[in-house]
Amino acid sequence: MKQNKILVVDDEHLIRWSLEQNLKKQGYEVVTAGTGEDALRLVREEQPDLVLLDIQLPGISGIDVLEKIKDHDEDIIVIMVTANSGLENAVRAMRLGAYDYVSKPFNLEELAIVVRKALDSSDLKQEVVRLRTETKKNGPPNIIGESRQVQSLLEVLDKVARSDASTVLVQGESGTGKELVAKWIHYSSNRAEKPFIAINCAAVPATLLESELFGHEKGAFTDAKANKKGLFELADGGTVFLDEIGDMEMGMQAKLLRFLEDRSFRRIGGGRVFTVDVRIISATNKDLHKSIEEKSFRNDLYYRLQVIPIMLPSLRERKEDIIPLATHFIGLFNRDFNKKVQGIAGMAQRMLTEYSWPGNIRELKNVIERAIILGNDDTLLLENLPLEIVAKTSAPSGAPASSFRLPPEGIDIEEVERELIRQALEVTEWNQSKAAKKLSLGIDAFRYRMKKFGYLK
Ligand SMILES: Nc1ncnc2c1ncn2[C@@H]1O[C@H](COP(=O)(O)OP(=O)(O)OP(=O)(O)O)[C@@H](O)[C@H]1O
Ligand SMILES: [Mg+2]
16 A cells, blocks of 8 residues: 655754654654754655645745645645644635644644645545546446357456456457457455546547646646646555557657556656556457558557456357346346336347347447336336337337347247237237237227137136
């Protein structure tokens, strides 16, 4: 775990010394300064996480030092140390962004608590970033699948998570679970308590992407009004997920490659070199070999990124996972929408399994969500599925013939009929003539079929 660094600023040697001893005992790294000028130099050179700052300093005042620190990096926590009389100054300091203040003479135990709390709350700030990625902190997300492909995927993921291999490239069609896999690795690894930060490289313009990843110094460009940490810095100790890496612009690819060499970088417009410990997981649905041939992706970056390559199979290559996944999503959406759907009707299962799922698991999840919202049954029915999935036989609305797709291995037409008769009866509350109309059948033809399938004696 990363050790927090504290800068103690006080003009009294004895106070500096006792604070230093005390904080070191508690496991912090400590640097000290006797003047405001020294303090500002150390803030730049040492990048402390927290500054204990005496308000009354010779020369440049504590308040001015505070302003300059916040100017330099607003994420640095500053706790003011004030003489008993200096309440007014303390209030002013709080307005300028100080986190808290303690009055002299202070009790060392009390001070330790304030420091701990402040550092925890800044960890919390990173937590917010992490929570934006929507994964619960308690353990890795569920990866559902009974197919051979998913079982061997889980074995590989387990090894990757434990090995701390630093770069992983996840490839697969859209909706195959690339981000899920990235989160699984992160939350199963010993980085789990540290941030997982995702960024979509295709959604951010190239110039902005650089400052998002590496951060910038105030004034580095027109909009750089303050110093800003980049994702690599924020994710120190954790994982950065570079989504849609195949869309990264060439110039940026070169910069990323340089960073990957030794995990060190400069903020834009900055001189100081930072080194961080982050695992990079990148993902793409592009065929990177093709991009390399077309000269839109760097060959050397490709090899750097795919130290561990992971290929996610499309859903149609592992049809045996469709029903387990659908069942999993039913459980999820039952909870979300307060429903009690128990299972999937035979025909619906069949159609779900036959469909080709170009949008893979994401599409399946959306289809199930819609079915749960629209349906009011205990069972998910054929009629709750969208047109492109259901082979419509003779819908009264006159569905275009093209929407019927005979599955390659054929279909049992009797079963289709039986299911349609049952559904027609169900939605019309067993009104036979209405049900017959729904299927464009005369009442006799309908009753004949009801008998055939045992609905009428
Ligand atoms: N094996 C799985 N078990 C359970 N849920 C899954 C599984 N795979 C994917 N999902 C779910 O499917 C959805 C899509 O997954 P994800 O966003 O990870 O895909 P992706 O490959 O990143 O997609 P895209 O290329 O569109 O960004 C998510 O809601 C994810 O939780
Ligand atoms: Mg994704």
